[in-house]
Amino acid sequence: MIVEDFAEFAAALPGFRALLGLDLGTKTIGVASSDALLSSANPVETIKRTKFTADADRLLAIAADRNAAGLILGLPRNMDGSEGPRCQSTRAFARNLAARTDLPIGFWDERLSTVAAERALIEADLTRKRRAEVIDAVAAAYILQGALDRIRHLKAET
Numbered sequence: 001m002i003v004e005d006f007a008e009f010a011a012a013l014p015g016f017r018a019l020l021g022l023d024l025g026t027k028t029i030g031v032a033s034s035d036a037l038l039s040s041a042n043p044v045e046t047i048k049r050t051k052f053t054a055d056a057d058r059l060l061a062i063a064a065d066r067n068a069a070g071l072i073l074g075l076p077r078n079m080d081g082s083e084g085p086r087c088q089s090t091r092a093f094a095r096n097l098a099a100r101t102d103l104p105i106g107f108w109d110e111r112l113s114t115v116a117a118e119r120a121l122i123e124a125d126l127t128r129k130r131r132a133e134v135i136d137a138v139a140a141a142y143i144l145q146g147a148l149d150r151i152r153h154l155k156a157e158t
Contacts, residue, residue: 001098001102001103001104001105002094002095002098002104002105002106003104003105003106004107006106006107006108006147006150006154007154009070009104009106010150010151010154010155011154012070012104013038013069013070013104013151014069016036016037017036017067017068017069018033018034018035018036018038018066018067018068018069019033019034019038019068019069019070019071019072019144019147019148020032020033020034020044020059020062020063020066020068020070020071020072020144021033021034021041021071021072021074021108021140021141021143021144021145021147022059022071022072022073022074022140022143023074023110023136023137023139023140023143024073024074024076024089024090024093025049025136026049027048027049028046028047028048028049028136029046029047029049029055029059029136029140030043030046030135030136030137030138030139030140030141031043031044031045031046031047031059031062031137031140032044032137032138032140032141032143032144033062033066033068033144034144034148036067038148038151038152039148039152040145040148041140041141041142041144041145041148042141043137043138043140043141044062044066044137044140045062045137046136046137047059052093052096056096056097056100059071059097060100060101063101063103068103069103069104070103070104070105070106071097071101071103071104071105071106072105072106072107072108072143072144072147073090073093073094073105073106073107073108074090074107074108074109074110074139074140074143075087075090075091075107075108075109075110076090076110077109077110090107094107106147108143108144108146108147108150109146110139110143
């Protein structure tokens with residue numbers, strides 16, 4: 001089930017279960033997971049993309065292993081906020097994934113997430129090779145952390 005409105009997505013989540021964050025690329029999918037309290041996001045792995053079925057199987061296996069309550073997909077909007085071909089591709093992936101799971105799927109604006117992840121990895125003094133290995137999962141954690149912070153803010157308002 002795809003939930004476009006983020007407040008509705010947050011309200012639909014059961015308590016004490018993790019969320020997964022995804023950074024979809026053309027060659028890889030960065031995966032991050034939250035803790036059950038939805039307070040912090042951590043990189044999990046980077047999936048090398050092959051075919052949709054294999055990619056979806058791996059994502060759903062991670063979701064099952066972590067007892068995930070839902071999925072957050074980074075939505076790569078243009079800097080002016082408009083949606084281009086990459087957003088269309090992400091939305092198509094979400095539609096195909098929604099056909100295979102009952103987990104709610106939400107979107108989070110991922111503008112500059114990879115840039116922020118790259119800066120953090122450079123500050124951590126990782127080699128260029130190591131940064132390339134983990135950048136997508138770290139970007140997914142950055143995306144997921146933004147969504148977790150918004151969920152916490154929404155809950156504080158109620």
